[in-house]
Amino acid sequence: MRVVLSSSAATRLEVARQFIRDAPSAAEVLVVGASRGAADDFVRELARERPATFGLYRLSLMQVAARLAAPLLAARRQTPATTLGIEAVAARAAYDAQHEQSLAYFAPVADAPGFPRALARTLEELALAGVHGSQVVGTGAMPDLAELLDRFDEQFDAVAAVDRARFLHTATEGASSPAGPYARCRLLFLDVAITNAAERDLVHALVRRSPAACAVLPVGDTATEAAFRPLAEIEYQEPRGNGLDRVRRYLFARETTPAGDPLACVELFSAPGEGREAVEMARRILREASGGVPFDRMAIALRAPQQYAGLLEHALQRAGIPAYFERGTRRPHPAGRAFLALIACVQENLSARRFAEYLSLGQVPRTEGREGQVGQVGLRGQGQEGREGQEGQVGLSADVYPTSQDEVFGTLAERADQQAQDDDEGEAAGPAPRAFRAPWKWERILAESRVINTADRWEARLAGLIRECELQQQELTRTEPESGRLKYLTQKTEDIGDLAAFALPIVRTLDSWPTTARWAEWLDLFAALAPRVLTKPARVLRVLADLEPMGEVGPVSLDEAARVLAVRLGTIEAEPKGRRYGCVFIGAPTHLRGRTFDVVFVPALAERMFPQRPREDPLLLDGDRRVLDAGLETQPDRAELEKLQLRLAVGAATRTLYVSFPTVETGEGRPRVPSLYALEIWRSMTGRVPGADELQRAAARASNATLAWPAPEAPDAAIDALEHDLSILRGLIEEPDARARGRARYMLQLNACLHRSVRERHMRARKSWSHYDGVVHVNGQSAPLLAAHRLGTRVYSLSALQRFATCPYQFLLGAIYRLRPPEDLEPLQRMDPLTKGSLFHAAQTEFYRRLQAEGLLPVTPDRLTHALDVLDAALAHVARDEHDRLAPAIERVWQDEMAAIRRDLRLWVDQIAHAGDGWVPMKFEWAFGLKGSPVDVGRDPDSRPDPVRIDNRFLLHGSIDLVEEHATRKTLRVTDHKTGRARVKDGFVIDGGKTLQPVLYSLALEAALGRTVEEGRLYYATTDGGFKSVAVKLDDAARRVGVEALEIIDRAIETGFLPPAPAEGGCTWCDFMPVCGSAVERKLRKKAPEPLADLDALRRRK
Template sequence: MKSLLEALHNWCVKYPIQEKIVVVDSYSIGEQINQAYNLMGYSSINLKYKTVYDLAAEVVALTGGPTSVLDSIVAEQMIYSLLVEIKETGSLHYFSGMEITPSFSKSIYRAIQELRMAGYTKDDFPLKAFLSKEKAKDISIILEKYEAMLESKELTDEAGMLRTAIQHAKASEHQIFFLQSDLRLSYLEEEFLRLILPENSHKLPVDQVRGIQIPERTSLSAISWGDASPLSYIYDLEHANEEPNLSFFSAKTEELELKEVFERIKSAGTRLDDYVLFYTNPDRYVTLIYHLAQSVNIQVTFGEGLPISFSRPGRLVSGILNWIQSNYSVQPFLYLLQEGLLELGEEAPSRAKIAGYLRDLQIGWGKERYLTIIKEEIVNLQAMIDTLENGERKDYLNKQLHDLNWLSKWFAGVFKRLPNDESTLNYQETLEGIHTLLKNYGSTNGSLHEIGKTALLETMEKIIPFANETSSRFEVFEKIKDLLLSIRILQSKPMPGHLHVASYKSGVYHARPNVFVVGLDNRSFPGRASEDPLLLDTERRELGRKIPILQNSGREILYLMLQVLAHTRGSVTVSYCSFDILDNRAVSPAHLFLQCYRYATGNKEADFKTLRTLPSALTRDEILETKDYWNQKLFVEAFSVIDGSLLKALPNLKVGLEAEAYRAGADFTEFDGLVEMEEGELDPRVNKDALVSAAKLEMIAKCPYSYFLQDVLRVRPIESVEYDSYKWLDAATRGSLLHSIFENFYKEIQGEKPSLEQHEEKIYRMANELIQKQRELIPPPSERIFDKEVKDILECCHIFLKEEEQHSESYEPLYFEYTFGLGEHKPAVVTLPSGATIQVAGKIDRVDKSSTGHLHILDYKTGSTYGYENQKVFKGGRQLQHMLYALAIEQHLGLEAGTVQESAYYFPTVKGLAKRVVRKQDKIVRTNGADILERLIDVLKSGTFTMTDDENDCKFCDFKTVCRRAFYDKDILEMKQTDKKREELGRFKGVRAYD
């Protein structure tokens, strides 16, 4: 940039007092030139940097016309509304089948702006330039409506501003103009500029770019060449006569690529403001740069800013949208709380308490469920409080009551502002609700978050007056996401003491001596030239008037990057990432990277095959952050011995290593499920307060370790009723509903034999009544899903009734929900082979009496028949209920042994097809079952909670992430489970012998 600065300085010396105006494409370019000018030690008086728009606005201001241009965000919204309106009138033909989406309306807006900046209006619209007459007519209609809207609302856009300026423009007599080389001017901008420029205007030179075809320019946009720099010859190696200060490297991932950049800056030992880092793809690099800079404490400025999602308010808006879209499911709301995105005030309960209340109340989703369930709990709490005398218990419940009253009022206030779960929504009202929630409760802790909140609020305030329209739920949320989540904040010019990070497209006039360019792979640079389907390149050529030809974008981009490099006076380092982690494939470098390699090494014959030999390690030699150290340890071939100083600094690591050592050994230890406890603590033969149930015993049989986690340590997965747009009832709720239908049906017919012909309408009526009650508790995600599941439930009722009609020929129901050991019901007492007794709790779905006078136990199963086979009576101890309930009810009712002859698992569902898996309760089954019981209770006595010996038991286990069984070596695990020093393990192994 030396040529430019010297030329500008000479002209400033020549015209010391006159007003001097440098015409630039953008303010940032003006700031960069001015900063470089000052760094060279130059100074001037009356030197200003202005865009063509600034100059036009000044002319219009003198005429008394409007000087503020319609905001592009508002304009896009107005175009969207126009498109919806025009489509509804049936005026569109070419676009009649297009869905009016935010992306489509944006594309139309860009096309309209390009046409207007090219000087076209409804009065001289070039219909013949388009390949499709229908498309031309549609765009003409949209343009006419757009211009009519501007006129009716007394608004103007940039093209309108320039047209007004052109009408009143005249050449300046007292100002000196300097034009930036390669000005990107539209037709109207160029027409205006020609009118105001005096004869003595000058072009600022730029360093030469040699060896490529430079895109054509008009006289005002032309490039004035200055001197050549060493990096002017990247594509003209034959004429290069200086050694370039150019280096290169490749990295396996973008993260490693950036770490290499940071390490080179660090090792150079110079100031951060001597460097600028340019990227080719913001999506791949900005987030990584931000987090890496945070972790290593490097100050960074971002030329294009940061995504709004980096701020708490941005994440809050994203979370609110997820919450609304999930029909106010509790889980997305808990995310807002746990991330600290909501500031609820001093009167609010703590975040942990609110989360606890919402989970315990099993609200699930839906506005009404929040308000109804919380109010019901308030009533219940108040009733409990009224029965208590003053004391700690009453104080505790009063605090809960206060918290729930606050929650009820808060949710009621918030829900008034937020939309209901409806298929169509009002865009304006939805935005207003989000605006209110963000304004009143958005957490801001630091300038980044405050700026983010202000940007979001201001954007919504711009749009809300123009957003009074009703659209589909999907369209409204897509528009809000497109509007708000695309905002960028903290755009910054280069600042002292900071590494500056920006797109190379804004870097031609940078003033920093050292440059890093990351992302020079063939995906990101120069990118693929693609046509605009609204304005094809063929049509653009016919339209003319400086409308850009997109086919030329590759050449434009290459020239721009080469100009950035040519201007750099210090070192340049180029790099690329050689592997795409997401697509799991190798990535090739851009051709420019190859040219830089040829220039830097002097190997002009190098090709892409040569570049494959560049080192691209998976780990770094230098440690920039903690995980680099661990990555080194993971990838070294030889085992590393962790020294004592590290173990002293990280005591948990020492404990973990000891645990891993024990787990890797062949002995069964406390790290594998061996628990020391007081004798009889868990043994129900000794501790009569320890009731057993079929479910607990079957869990021990399936996996003693999972029983230990759940019933001894009381570990619980977080249970929550979650919204699923494709499902209404979960398996447990659906099962309970079917149980209730079947039980109520038998109570309703009062001793009559079930008949499909006589009772089908009755069972359907009862089912629908219970379904509607369930619907009030849990609203379905949609009518379609509700109807589908109701149809399935009624089909189950049909299957049940048909099967019961046949079954009733030999059996009649005797008991429903027969209960023992629960609530006020005394437990059943079962005697074991050792003579000891245990107390059993449980509930039998149904007990039938056969025509022979014997009892038949039924256990309803509302899923599939998978895992229930006639040949496998106990399935290695995993199915004990049939035998245990037979023993229990005989004792509980004082019946003779053998009265229960059968137990059955009954599947009256569409999946189960009314199958009955019957277990004969003969002497062999009872003998074997009693032995299984004794063996399983010995597990409780000895505390040998080994893991299951069948990995299939782990498929649907809630504790997979806790037990980590999959990390065991299979042979080692088998040795542990057959440890001869632990006889109890053998006792448990014997359970598996019983099929």
């Protein structure tokens, strides 16, 4: 056998190629790579130089082990356990030991969430080193580890499963057979890493039966070097000492490095933050590609993928650079995280917060249609029995293979693995319809419903939220019937019903889960749930299949099962999509074993990123490891392994090496400093260690990237159009106006959105009115559209018409376009204002009707005591009825709000009892022109279904809170009750068009009943309003002012002049501020005032 050691990957691959060239033409060669991909790359490159290639097998070491062990395991009816299965067994061993109180040292932490995973890692390391429980002796943690290691082995024996150590021992047994697979093959070990005694024994067994063998190893891999040393004398091929070979030779060298200058083939640069560093890498990739380097001859070695993977993906997409993320890069898995959120929902007593977390991950499954689904399961869960009956038949499918990403299964289940990947990530041929219209709205609905937890509360609160929407609809129908919110509330009610139809059966299923069960029972429950709640459940089912060998272990709690699943379902190894050729290779430094690239990038050479801080095993400290004397890894070994990561990255580059580090930690806003590895790269080039300031200045000059301007100095170096334009602007800012004028015009020609935005801002700043300001004139197309919204054609409420005086554009958006603002959630400590207003008016109406039925109206001082009793009874009736329907989220909030309503109503009754003005209430909630049966919605039975015409021209509809008749004059009075603050002044008529109810409600009542109305008034019936009554005498002048207000509004619609022209302070509380922007009032002062004459006249009305 021949073993060659070199710091250059190119040198090692050349030795490997020569070994195959020297083999007899009829010989078969087994190429064992550090990974299957590396072996494939090597053989493909070799095949390019030969006319034909036969007899070359390409596998990783674990795949070789799988092929050797599979026949023996099948004969013994044993199943290999995956990493997840091993963690489950470790969790079970710890649980049993804790339950039997046999742990002493680990007893305080045995129930900690991370303990099973850490224990599995430690026990597996001991097993791979060939350590048995009887050998683990000593004090402290050693007795507990011995106990747990024995239990660990017993659990595997009980379920006929094998862990990684037994799996490798079985493979070694298979390799000892001269008739086994690959027995006659020559062996080539291509940068294979041997990390434990079990792997070492397997390699030795393979070499012993092979006719010839060769191994190439990187410098610094001391464990693998020690494993091959008994087999052959190790040859060291020293680099030539020029260019990159100089860096490789003196990297971490103990010998003195000769002085030299920085190398052109090594560039050290920095950037302000990881995101900008990713952009700078993309810039250099484009530069190299323009120089003729193919994308697939460039690689990025990520030592900190959790910080860089997403940023790199985004930066490369911006630059149009195809990327290939090698297997091993871990990413969040939406389906797995959604499933874990549902398990956490059960753990937290059916927490709505956890269910909302599940919804936020976009995993609501697609089914055949919304109507059928909602019909199956209503708000109260009709049809649930049928689903539960089907549920009992659902389990892990017989054809679901245990296809873990662990390379133990890389060969045994490649086909099933690929099928699962296609099912999970592939898109269907056509878009499948969703069962529900808007599941993306459910998360907000849950937050608004304040379900909190428990199955009963889920049903009560969702039903209560529907009732709350109904109350809000009633209040809006009373005050503003054409509001855009009415349609929104109807849609919202349907969405709540959809949420209930989907969520309540799942909640009931989760509520039925046991507290403890055997693993087999948990797996059946999980597997039954996954297809119901996940769009793509394939990966979750694969992980559950990994645990099937543990089925007889138990009983275990749901908490324990969730801890085992958490790591594997929360994140996954990113599956490479397609082939890597034509793409920039992105992976960990270990993925560069057995590979070479023309250009290699090594980012993140900053403190705490690369190198990463080595940490001792918390369960088996280095002192105890040395006592065992089993070759276990210690801190010096871990430090050497970290150095090996940099050696592998540097060794893979054949032409150019880029080394970089971030200078700012953008998440915390503090500076970063280069790590010792960055200094070591500089030392290996120049022979001296630079000062930190010198290194940072040199790196900053290489990129010249700053936080102040996210673009390069030269536009030609930009990675996309955005950077190019910013770079142009960066230069123009410093130019004199005369030279800079017009040089950025091309941006307006190339970017339609930018052109539209800039032109609109310019035109709105001009004095003349134009269509950029809004609707300011009519044409042939808009005239018939606006004609349909004139006051004589379409019916309006007074609340909508009052918007015109505040701002014509607000009127256009709210009353004509019927837009609505986004809804903000009310704080838990306060009732929704619309709901509270509806309850207040309902209590007032109920109070009046009870007194009317008793013939005790009006309320007088001598009837006050009885009236207050009637009020309390009416309010109690309304509160009791609505409490059952609304199912308030927090009882104390409901009680406080009802107490506040009761206080205000009692003060209001006291006020009207002492009024002594001779007015007798006769109609309550009298409506005109509103749809629906008056009795059904609590209106006066004599309400008029048709709208009313004012001055025989203008259509109105609405609801009058109270109509009173004077006891002697027999004239009528209109009262509109307000629950807010009094904002009108005494002596007003229409308040500049902002308060139309007193006059126009009076005119509407006269037109409908044919009786004289003497006055209209606003009554502020709460403490906030001071119980203030503001009356308007309905004389000829008031009547004329009311009609003129309608004429002005109708004329504005007719002429199409509805611009953004707010009254002073009108934008402060406007719902449509995001549409217009905050500078409307300032721009209005520059506009021509003549077209606003009508609006100004209206606002001057008293």
